[in-house]
Amino acid sequence: MKGPGLDVGVLGVLPVRADHLDSAAAVDKWLRSAGSVERIRQVGAMSRDKLARFASLLDASTGPELLGSVDPDLATRIVRAAEVTQSARWLEALETDEAAEVLRRLTNSAREKLLAQVNESQALVLRGALRWPATSVAAHMLPDVFTIPDSITAAEAEALLRTQSAQVRSRARAGALIYVTDDDLRLTGFLEFQDLVLAQPDQPVAELSSEDPVWVRPTVDAEQAAQSLVDYELAALPVVDEHRRLLGVLTADAAADILETEATRDAERQGGSEPLEVPYLRASPFRLWRKRIVWLLVLFVAEAYTGTVLRAFEDEMEAVVALAFFIPLLIGTGGNTGTQITTTLVRAMGTGQVRLRDLPAILTKEMSTGFLVALTMAAAAIIRSWTLGVGPQITITVSLTVAAIVLWSALVSSVLPLILKKCKVDPAVVSAPMIATIVDGTGLIIYFWIAHATLPQLAGL
Amino acid sequence: MKGPGLDVGVLGVLPVRADHLDSAAAVDKWLRSAGSVERIRQVGAMSRDKLARFASLLDASTGPELLGSVDPDLATRIVRAAEVTQSARWLEALETDEAAEVLRRLTNSAREKLLAQVNESQALVLRGALRWPATSVAAHMLPDVFTIPDSITAAEAEALLRTQSAQVRSRARAGALIYVTDDDLRLTGFLEFQDLVLAQPDQPVAELSSEDPVWVRPTVDAEQAAQSLVDYELAALPVVDEHRRLLGVLTADAAADILETEATRDAERQGGSEPLEVPYLRASPFRLWRKRIVWLLVLFVAEAYTGTVLRAFEDEMEAVVALAFFIPLLIGTGGNTGTQITTTLVRAMGTGQVRLRDLPAILTKEMSTGFLVALTMAAAAIIRSWTLGVGPQITITVSLTVAAIVLWSALVSSVLPLILKKCKVDPAVVSAPMIATIVDGTGLIIYFWIAHATLPQLAGL
Known part of the structure; x- marks a missing residue:
């Protein structure tokens, strides 16, 4: 065509x-x-x-x-x-x-x-x-907007807007709104150009204007304001001073940009990296190294703890070397379960669906789900132990451990993002690698503790 | 206030x-x-x-x-x-x-x-x-839009639009556009209500209208169309038939909804889960279990391979039990490096920044970065081995292995999402758990292979 x-x-x-x-x-x-x-x-x-x-x-x-x-x-x-x-x-x-x-x-x-x-x-x-501070909504607003008094008619408004159009530079693509003010220049409402065209020429503006507009103060966090604009399905969010006089507007375009940038930052944090802050293809290897190495080293130090745990259980592993076969499988499954939970939770928190006060609901939901998952995975572990031919005792140890690790991982992963949020840390830093690292070390302790309780060979150690 | x-x-x-x-x-x-x-x-x-x-x-x-x-x-x-x-x-x-x-x-x-x-x-x-198919752009378009011929004036257009407004039900919040057609009703351009208000009444519409509008065919994938709307910074994207006659428009609102839903799906996939398809707080434990257990079991089966690898190297571990201390640290670091790369890549692919043909650029970038990361992590591994007191030979084995696993993981993680994209599979399924699982089994083989080459104790095995 x-x-x-x-x-x-x-x-x-x-x-x-x-x-x-x-x-x-x-x-x-x-x-x-x-x-x-x-x-x-x-x-x-x-x-x-x-x-x-x-x-x-x-x-x-x-x-x-x-x-x-x-x-x-x-x-x-x-x-x-x-x-x-x-x-x-x-x-x-x-x-x-x-x-x-x-x-x-x-x-x-x-x-x-x-x-x-x-x-x-x-x-x-x-x-x-x-x-204005770079993170405030005021730093992202357009200061010049169309404003008309609420006491004129549609036809008068059209004439007034034509004279304003020379000064109002912003041509917000998504259809700029027209803001309506009272005699003290306080914001009272808004209308769309569409309303004006479709109105009868002698209709008063006050009749066309929507009432009770949502507004924000200039120092409000830009991301929070952008999220509100989306939440309230607005074409633009007015920013007003303490006398409710219009300072400017956050347009839907600007809000989309803010949220898109933040979504990319969150995605990068979720992968266990610092945000790149430039498009991927423009990031140099040195920049990539710098943004990634911080978390890699932190996690390496934390993960090094697993070496200490394993050395502490050296005798147990020498007594029953088959215990070592299951280490990656057990801690891997714990990490996977936890990653599923944090990723879903962090996204739900990022879009405003989940808040701090939902903690009891989340815990109930995740522990019930964890119970179902633990049962399923324990069954899978029995099958796997059987195929490896390690005998009934180790089979019991491994399947009990997988169930315990799944539940432990579910607990850590559902609580941690909310605790960080409470501490005003972006919950997106709870990355898949972080959860895996936390569950690895603690999971091994659970493993050997269960092994001690179930394996008679380890009784004397 | x-x-x-x-x-x-x-x-x-x-x-x-x-x-x-x-x-x-x-x-x-x-x-x-x-x-x-x-x-x-x-x-x-x-x-x-x-x-x-x-x-x-x-x-x-x-x-x-x-x-x-x-x-x-x-x-x-x-x-x-x-x-x-x-x-x-x-x-x-x-x-x-x-x-x-x-x-x-x-x-x-x-x-x-x-x-x-x-x-x-x-x-x-x-x-x-x-x-229309549920995934096509036509299933998401508004069929009724404002349309005017290109041969009339601004004042005539205003009158025409007032008569149309009764039939045009859609009141797309973000300021609907007015589409302009020629005598054969083919789409030739568009203008905003704002243009009409600010124009002189006798100005011809053809003069106000933008030319060469971007359009799509109705069967185009909705997500692709929504991405194009954002990419071309449009307020709405017209959908036309084979004669370029307007069937409807995809509004910026509808596009934002489509992209938001898809971003949530991608985030959930990246966490190693099937998309929930309902808001998190409304998902029942049974639904959560169902969406999560599929991948957990697939990954469990794949991860079970590590047990086979470890059993194959049972003699090596019995000879040098210290080798086992480093297993979680080595495979964990490999998983972390890979997760950082796939998360960044999948996001860049999701926003259209990275495409298949960028593979050479990505490989060069990631292997250079991987080289820097490998050096740093090898240094960290030397320090860690020294603090665990395992002797110089195992220190060499461990630091060589960490470097090798980092590079191997970088290679797998940069190629895999692009291969899946090539096979028309959503690259977002390359989750952190999947990368961790792939690197776990293969990383262990690398580990024992390097151990054989560097440890004289293993010479006879």
Whole structure:
């Protein structure tokens, strides 16, 4: 099927490569065919020289378009590669939150040099955005929004909005809302452009406006605010000062970006690594090593405890060497059970479904499930011991141990994420490797303790 | 701070509980205070009786509002609990994709009984939606959208849209787009309501409309379409037939729902479990057991291989029992390294950053990183062996093994997700437990192989 449209279903191979572009028009054409993932891949892979040449082709329209669609780390690299006078124009046209993200990543002197070239009114707005803490919702809000008084009609509102549109720079793609204020400029409601078009011209705005809007204070954590925007299914979340006057809005787009970044961080933490903070393909081996080695060493030290446990039970293993055969199987099963639980719990906590006060419900659920799993796995252990031909006594030891380890692992894994949350630590750090490590050492103690209780050969040890 | 607004920052305890509501007005008030997470928690926890009483309080406005904000599984339970005549009204008012999701979950007879009560035109639309495969983008699209010809002016468009608004039921929150077609009703572009309000009344629509819209075919996979919508930063993605005539749109909201559901599935798979498909707090212990036990047993059988390996090296362990001390530490470190890599890779693949053709780049990156990690961990192993006092020869064996296992694990973990992707299997099934299991058995073979090569005591074995 041919046509001017782009068939996303068959998309994949792109006709143009960004590093072969040679004119501003070619860049414009490339931008229209490449989504943000492809832009990040191609521009992110450029050497410093290529990036500088590419940046020189960007103009007042393609520059902001590109910067707004790539990750902040890459946007900052593009700004660094470009002429200051050129990148100052881009920052003026960029959404305030995106421009501020770039400015935060520059050195003080580079930031000042750039802001000196930005027009005065926008520089003032950007300096204002930079004053908020980077993790606050205010650092991610768009400060300029459409605002109308609640005392006018739909037709008057349309005329007023046309005059405002020159000042309101933000063109939030997902359809900006129009905020309604009372005589004291306090936020009283909002409406959509759609409402205005579909209204009768003489209908009062107050009648079209929704009431009791949800809002947040500027210092609220950005991730929490983004989660609320999704939870309340809003197109934008207004940020207000102590007099309920509008400071700006968090758009659904900005919220999606915040949550996406946090989801990637959580996924990386869950794998037992520090968050990379840049797209994977742009992370150097040294950065990967640095982000991974911290946890690897911590876990190595913790896991080293298993060596101490095993040395303590050296006599038992020498007496019944078959006990050693089951070590990886037993501790592995404990780690697997625990990983299943923490992964599900951490995700449910990340999406707000599960909270601290659910601990009793979680424990009941997980211990009941653990009981069913323990029974099943004990049966599997009996079969496995039988096929290894280790005799009935060791079979009993192994199947009792697997049941005990499954229950112990279920207990640790359901409580630990909630305890960390209580201590204001991100529960996503309870990674699969961490659970495996905790269960390995403690599981071995359970194993030899049960072995002592069930094997007559170990009676004297 | 007091006011009619809702301070999301201090939100947490809600004044009303859904199971104590006793009138339609109270339900309406409750809905205005509770976000979707809270709604799902409270309504999801109701017994069958309570749910039936609660459903009887829902009316033509609060019913669809509630059904549209909870997960499809709960929405279906609410519909089942309500009178058929009542729930038919809700389905008429619900977005088409959400109503179809509920209908798909009902038995054939319940579905037919319900559709018989829905008004004829909407029943026709719903039957049309149900004909598409559940995983296609068409099953998630809104069939009714605003459409205008490209030959009229902004003022004429506003008048036309006002007459259309009665028929166009969908009120996509995030600001619906208006689609523009040529004389043959082919899609040529789109504009926002915002563009129409801000335009001069006599401006032609063709001038306001964006060109070359991205579109998809109806049978494209819904997840792929949703990812494209995000990638191209669209407010909605049009779905067109073979003549490029508009069938409907995938809204940003629907896309976010699809991606959120898929992200939860992936997270659960990454923890070594089958996706739960319902919110965690509503999953019964039996369901949890069922979703978890499959992989646990598969991994148990695979891990049982370690017992075979250890029995094969029984003589070696009896000769040098100290070798056994390091088993959990060595295979644990291998599992940890591998988990870090697969988690990062699977996330990067899930967000479209990494593709099959990146395999060479990934291998280079991961083997370089693996080399750095192997060196560091070998150094840590030397320190640990020294503190356990096992002598220089075993120290050499252990540190060589840790380096070898780290590199082996890095190789397996970087290749496996891409191979599965190539075989059209979701790479998210490469869970932390799976990697740990693979590395456990093979790691032990590496261990004893190196031990044979370095320990003179084992020379005769």
